[in-house]
Amino acid sequence: MPDSERLYLGLDVGRTIRGALVGCEGHIFTQRRVVAEVSDPQVFIDQLVDTINTLNSAEEADGRVIAAGIGWAGMVDQRAQHVEVTPNLVDISAFDLHHELERATGIPVIFDNDANVAAYGEWRTGAARGFEDVFYASMGTGIGAALILGGRLQRGSRGFAGEFGHFKIDMAGLECACGSRGCLETMASGPNIVRRVREKLFSDPSFSISQLAKDMEGTLVCERVFRAAMEEDELALSVLRETGMILGTALASIINLLNVEVVVLGGGVMAEGEFLLGPIREEAQKRTMPPAFENCRIVAAELGKDAGIIGAALLARDSHKDSFLAGN
Ligand SMILES: [Zn+2]
Structure with a gap:
């Protein structure tokens, strides 16, 4: 055939x-x-x-x-x-x-x-098409990642490489499902974006006028936070800006370590990625060695679900x- x-x-x-x-x-x-x-x-x-x-x-x-x-x-x-x-x-x-x-x-x-x-999908037919050195991260309920270096998918010795969600960003941070503390996932996954919205609302009275305040009784989901951001809700915008800064900080270490040509960001949390991409790029630029940052694009995935x-x-x-x- x-x-x-x-x-x-x-x-x-x-x-x-x-x-x-x-x-x-x-x-x-x-x-x-x-x-x-x-x-x-x-x-x-x-x-x-x-x-x-x-x-x-x-x-x-x-x-x-x-x-x-x-x-x-x-x-x-x-x-x-x-x-x-x-x-x-x-x-x-x-x-x-x-x-x-x-x-x-x-x-x-x-x-x-x-x-x-x-x-692999993004590399062959999506946002990473044509690149040889790629870091891909998927952000949703959890945070996963994959590495393509020198035109090959790199899995580590047994296949366990790419656990970006368990990248340590805070030595004294929250306990993570993996058994460790302060992992990226405990701050920037979908459920943790929602958790931080709740915390900010309760700790800062100026946010009580937020449209998200009335959702606190029921189940608040990450999509709702993005929708509020589209309507310029200050609480939603502030939490998403901070999430972008956290992700940008973690990605700066990746770019410094691996000198990839492109970082592709996908997953449910990136569905409305424009609220995150700006702060991610800004923060990554501040924290990356300039020649490595200049050589690297940070883009949203193209293939969606x-x-x-x-x-x-x-x-x-x-x-x-x-x-x-x-x-x-
Ligand atoms: Zn973890």
């Missing part, structure tokens, strides 16, 4: 399982989503098998699916193709899921973590090609 007719499956697995049938250049033909089962591992595995089999038997697939890529919200041992830790999902670490999925679907599968596949499914499929495309060429 000519390369141009080959199709791939891309799955992005978190609290929602998203799967897509993707063309060899990253075009999405069809997609499916299902809320992930969080208590029964066998039901969860059946959901994954069903997602792959349904996409593979879709009319558009036409027997042309070559391989599937899966990005996991968690830590994946790259060498063993084993999912080690999935903080917000059912615990599947005891299963040989890679073998199980290949057996149940008859399709070669490749695992990676969700930030790596999203970065599809980065993971497109990237997982393209990673499957390129990995399959590599192993084929290597004679495996």
Whole structure:
């Protein structure tokens, strides 16, 4: 079959399982989503098998699916193709899921973590296209990141590199879910942006006129903070400005350390990224060695929520090609 007719499956697995049938250049033909089962591992595995089999038997697939890529919200041992830790999902670490999925679907599968596949998508068809040295960070409920250096995705020795969310920014900071303290995630993730809005409102009476004050009784979500910022709410603007400064400080260390050409920022928190990008750039510039900053752009991601499914499929495309060429 000519390369141009080959199709791939891309799955992005978190609290929602998203799967897509993707063309060899990253075009999405069809997609499916299902809320992930969080208590029964066998039901969860059946959901994954069903997602792959349904996409593979879709009319558009036409027997042309070559391989599937899966990005996991968690830590994946790259060498063993084993999912080690999935903080917000059912615990599947005891299963040989890679073998199980290949057996149940008859399709070669490749695992990676969700930030790596999203970065791969942005690198191949999105905001990092054409660059060789890229830092990608995804900001949502958690903060993940991926590194492309010298034109290769770098995963570290076992696949655990890129845990940018657990970058230490405050020695005396809050306890983090990882067991440490003062991680970037404890300040700049979606839920922590909301936490800081609440704290600021209670500690500074001048913010009591904020439109967010009346939301405090119910569930305040990060999207609401961005909406308030669009309406020029001072409290929302102040917390987002500060969030940008925190992220800019963390990114300055990345730029100083790695001298990347581009920093791509994605994830749900960046959906209204203009409130963050300005302060991020300003703060990063103050804290980066000037020649390294001048050589580096800081931009918003382009593929939105599809980065993971497109990237997982393209990673499957390129990995399959590599192993084929290597004679495996
Ligand atoms: Zn942490």
